[in-house]
Amino acid sequence: MSFPEPVILGNSEPINKIRELVKKLADIDLNVLICGESGVGKELVARALHYYSRRRNQPFVKVNCAALPAELIESELFGYEKGAFTGADRQKLGKFELAGDGSILLDEIGEIPPSIQAKLLQVLQDRKFPRVGGYKDIAITSRIITATNRDLQADIISGSFREDLYYRINIIKIAVPSLREHKEDLELLINHFLKEQQETYKLPDIKIPSHIIDLFYQYHWPGNIRQLENYIKRLSILDNVDEFEREFLVQVNKQQKIDRASLQIEAEIPSPDTHTDEPDVKKFSSLKEIRDKAVYKLETEIINKVLDENNWNRKKTAKILKISYRTLLYKIKELGIKPY
Ligand SMILES: Nc1ncnc2c1ncn2[C@@H]1O[C@H](COP(=O)(O)OP(=O)(O)OP(=O)(O)O)[C@@H](O)[C@H]1O
Ligand SMILES: [Mg+2]
Incomplete structure (x- = not known):
């Protein structure tokens, strides 16, 4: 599988620092939260983390949490079994499963509705989950990267983002500077x-x-x-x-x-x-x-x-x-x- 080298351009000090950090963290399997304003290069940084890691030849799977309606996020992330709900006429693999031993980017994590936040927290703690409507646990072996342009700490104060989930995803933070x-x-x-x-x-x-x-x-x-x-x-x-x-x-x-x-x-x-x-x-x-x-x-x-x-x-x-x-x-x- 070919994955183009994500080139983070720039000779400035803040960008040099980001590049160094990415290389240093690439093979450290701790959850990384990438934050920064829109268009600063958060996805590029996530791709670079994947590219410079030993996971390079495994999948890089991106989930845009903002683009999915609440009812779909769960089955998109965790997949479902045939017959799990009306219309589930065959088994579908979720993004965590598709990411396998690669990396998964949960983009716009701040947009995840509270009901799914609780489930996601559980799954990240256990590092395993069953497909929707299923019993068998599937282990998470991918590297988990999240990204947001929101001020999650403000969202915690306003009650729209769970503090425990924040600490779970934000083991390491990469703050990408504005232009x-x-x-x-x-x-x-x-x-x-x-x-x-x-x-x-x-x-x-x-x-x-x-x-x-x-x-x-x-x-x-x-x-x-x-x-x-x-x-x-x-x-x-x-x-x-x-x-x-x-x-x-x-x-x-x-x-x-x-x-x-x-x-x-x-x-x-x-x-x-x-x-x-x-x-x-x-x-x-x-x-x-x-x-x-x-x-x-x-x-x-x-x-x-x-x-x-x-x-x-x-x-x-x-x-x-x-x-x-x-x-x-x-x-x-x-x-x-x-x-x-
Ligand atoms: N340092 C950089 N060098 C070269 N290209 C860059 C750099 N940073 C960002 N880009 C380019 O700018 C565009 C936006 O980057 P990216 O999608 O990673 O930003 P983002 O922070 O995820 O944006 P959004 O919040 O809108 O999702 C992409 O085409 C990306 O390749
Ligand atoms: Mg993005």
Whole structure:
């Protein structure tokens, strides 16, 4: 069985650490929980854990717990016997059984309904289970990997995730960093995805203009590497940088509006603290708010100053500020900078 090598790209410190951790943990059969925002590479890390282990030539089975309705998860995971329920006209093997001596990835584990959480906990403790409607126990010999983009600890507090199950799956945690935390890998990733597109679609050489790269560095990638990958695909297929840029700026704008709205919300949340000895937190803005406001103010002042000193020659201003012309135009619009 061939399993392509999952290559975790990046030369940044956080990614180097992830790569080291994966190699170190690959052959240690403890349950691993991979967490991180959506699109950061959790599945890639799970595949790498499998690939670098002695289980490489055994199956890698992925179960997307979010995609399955509650009634189906149980039979999907554990299989069923013929006649177990109406419509069970033949025996079906579950994913645990199919994984055999390989690895099983329970993706989006946070979406598993409470009734199945109890059963899963039991099965993980016993490392054996009967198929639905069956009696004979089937042993679990696969390596169990779980992944989530949810804050499971918050789910434990809200009561939607069992604490005992959390401790069972989270013997070792791998926290995959967001793309914002390793932007120094942006160019390497961009080139990789570009090359992949070119090879797949036999496209001519594509070069992304530097002002777009500048914008990429400024953007904060809520959808992480998957979003970057999709943008590069779009860019290479569109073959129209201007159109791409327009679309991208719409995204950036949207994100900034969301950020500002959330800042406003943070500022408006009343303090629940009524104890008189405590400082009056309502009087103070959050540090994030203060920082964002300061950045806006400083950027506006500096751009304004350089523009004024150069008679609003925007090409020259962009050069002095070491940003692209387009980025400058964008910032002028965004920050509402006008000639006095
Ligand atoms: N470090 C990396 N190097 C190269 N490609 C990466 C890297 N991280 C992620 N990718 C690519 O980005 C895409 C998304 O990765 P993956 O599916 O593993 O993310 P995920 O965290 O599981 O996302 P989701 O939460 O949406 O399920 C994949 O095409 C993957 O190959
Ligand atoms: Mg995933």
